[in-house]
Amino acid sequence: MKLILSDKPLEISTQLGERSAYFDLSSMKISNCVGCFGCWVKTPGRCVIRDDATMIYPCIAESDSVLYVSRIRYGGYDTVMKTMLERAIPVQQAFIRIHCNETHHVQRDVVPKRAVIVAYGAVDEEECDIFRRLVARNAYNMCFESYDIIFVVESMVNETVKQILDKWEKS
Amino acid sequence: MGKIMILNGSPRAPISNSKQYAEIFARFCKIETVYHNITKTNHNELCAGMSGFSDVLFVFPLYADSLPVGFLDFLKTLENNPPVNKPTVSVLINCGFLEPEQNKVAVQMIELFCRRNSYVMGSVLMLGSGEAILKTPFKYAAVRAIRNLAVSVADKHYNTFNATMPLSKKMFCLAANIHWSLYGKKFGTTKKQMQTMRIEG
Numbered sequence: 183m184k185l186i187l188s189d190k191p192l193e194i195s196t197q198l199g200e201r202s203a204y205f206d207l208s209s210m211k212i213s214n215c216v217g218c219f220g221c222w223v224k225t226p227g228r229c230v231i232r233d234d235a236t237m238i239y240p241c242i243a244e245s246d247s248v249l250y251v252s253r254i255r256y257g258g259y260d261t262v263m264k265t266m267l268e269r270a271i272p273v274q275q276a277f278i279r280i281h282c283n284e285t286h287h288v289q290r291d292v293v294p295k296r297a298v299i300v301a302y303g304a305v306d307e308e309e310c311d312i313f314r315r316l317v318a319r320n321a322y323n324m325c326f327e328s329y330d331i332i333f334v335v336e337s338m339v340n341e342t343v344k345q346i347l348d349k350w351e352k353s
Numbered sequence: 354m355g356k357i358m359i360l361n362g363s364p365r366a367p368i369s370n371s372k373q374y375a376e377i378f379a380r381f382c383k384i385e386t387v388y389h390n391i392t393k394t395n396h397n398e399l400c401a402g403m404s405g406f407s408d409v410l411f412v413f414p415l416y417a418d419s420l421p422v423g424f425l426d427f428l429k430t431l432e433n434n435p436p437v438n439k440p441t442v443s444v445l446i447n448c449g450f451l452e453p454e455q456n457k458v459a460v461q462m463i464e465l466f467c468r469r470n471s472y473v474m475g476s477v478l479m480l481g482s483g484e485a486i487l488k489t490p491f492k493y494a495a496v497r498a499i500r501n502l503a504v505s506v507a508d509k510h511y512n513t514f515n516a517t518m519p520l521s522k523k524m525f526c527l528a529a530n531i532h533w534s535l536y537g538k539k540f541g542t543t544k545k546q547m548q549t550m551r552i553e554g
């Protein structure tokens with residue numbers, strides 16, 4: 183499965199193939215993780231907050247390709263995307279293992295994935311650098327086998343996404 | 354004489370590890386501290402209040418390798434509502450994993466925020482194994498590091514510190530997994546149930 187998560191509406195609906203899902207997070211009801219760890223110790227694999235996030239994290243887990251589109255803030259994901267990424271911890275177990283010589287959580291049924299991140303709104307090279315380091319760290323926790331980060335200005339987001347989807351279609 | 358504003362950016366601030374870390378900081382700090390949880394509704398009040406302080410200490414957990422989103426939102430409000438006098442910014446960050454270095458990117462984000470908004474960066478303490486360390490015999494390692502942090506901020510001899518449980522990665526996994534099994538047991542959840550591979554299913 184292929185998954186597109188975006189923090190703004192994209193003009194791509196005609197381009198979606200079978201076994202693809204697209205969510206415009208900005209139009210969904212997703213509240214902040216409250217750090218209760220219910221998804222690890224009370225209802226393992228299920229978040230106790232029953233909002234739209236519960237539709238999305240199973241898709242994240244199932245996908246072998248993900249495309250995340252997000253504004254960048256202080257070198258990290260801005261609010262909309264970051265809120266969803268925090269709500270995705272039910273895909274992990276509480277238990278900890280050694281992975282790439284660091285301690286990380288054991289994953290549940292999460293397919294290793296190729297990630298493409300279209301990052302817009304970065305102000306300077308320093309901010310891009312911090313974001314590169316962040317995604318490198320995310321890769322360990324989010325099962326990214328490989329990833330590409332494409333920095334663009336906001337007006338180029340749709341065009342860039344279209345090119346990536348074309349590539350996905352051909353591959 | 355300086356005065357330190359301690360702001361807790363944990364999403365579960367009232368019952369957080371960050372709160373306990375802030376209390377230890379305040380206990381060892383030679384100058385006055387004032388503590389607040391950051392909530393959804395008090396951003397403007399906290400931003401305005403910051404002017405009266407020589408230093409601010411942000412205490413928060415690592416969330417998905419970076420800042421918890423509620424705390425990120427607070428920084429965005431602060432950017433738009435800067436205090437008249439800008440305090441020096443120090444950081445006490447804790448993460449669940451063993452390696453304190455996993456906090457580094459989040460600290461770099463705060464440094465970027467400070468450079469962009471003309472705040473001077475003060476001290477940094479990166480804590481690993483922060484979910485459990487205070488409940489273990491290794492509490493002393495966290496307390497010692499927080500004391501060093503408190504002294505450095507009060508004396509304005511700003512510095513960077515690290516602390517974690519003095520355990521091998523393997524031993525840490527073992528200890529953490531016992532900790533989590535017991536945590537589940539409190540809710541009547543078995544280890545096997547916690548290990549389910551199913552998601553929403």
Ligand SMILES: Cc1cc2nc3c(=O)[nH]c(=O)nc-3n(C[C@H](O)[C@H](O)[C@H](O)COP(=O)(O)O)c2cc1C
Nearest residue numbers: 363369370371414415416417418448449450483484
């Ligand atoms: C949504 C979420 C994401 C987390 N992400 C990370 C992470 O990326 N790395 C890490 O070491 N710990 C992570 N943690 C663990 C917390 O940093 C840790 O439990 C911390 O002690 C919580 O502090 P607090 O009680 O002050 O909120 C995460 C916890 C939650 C709930």
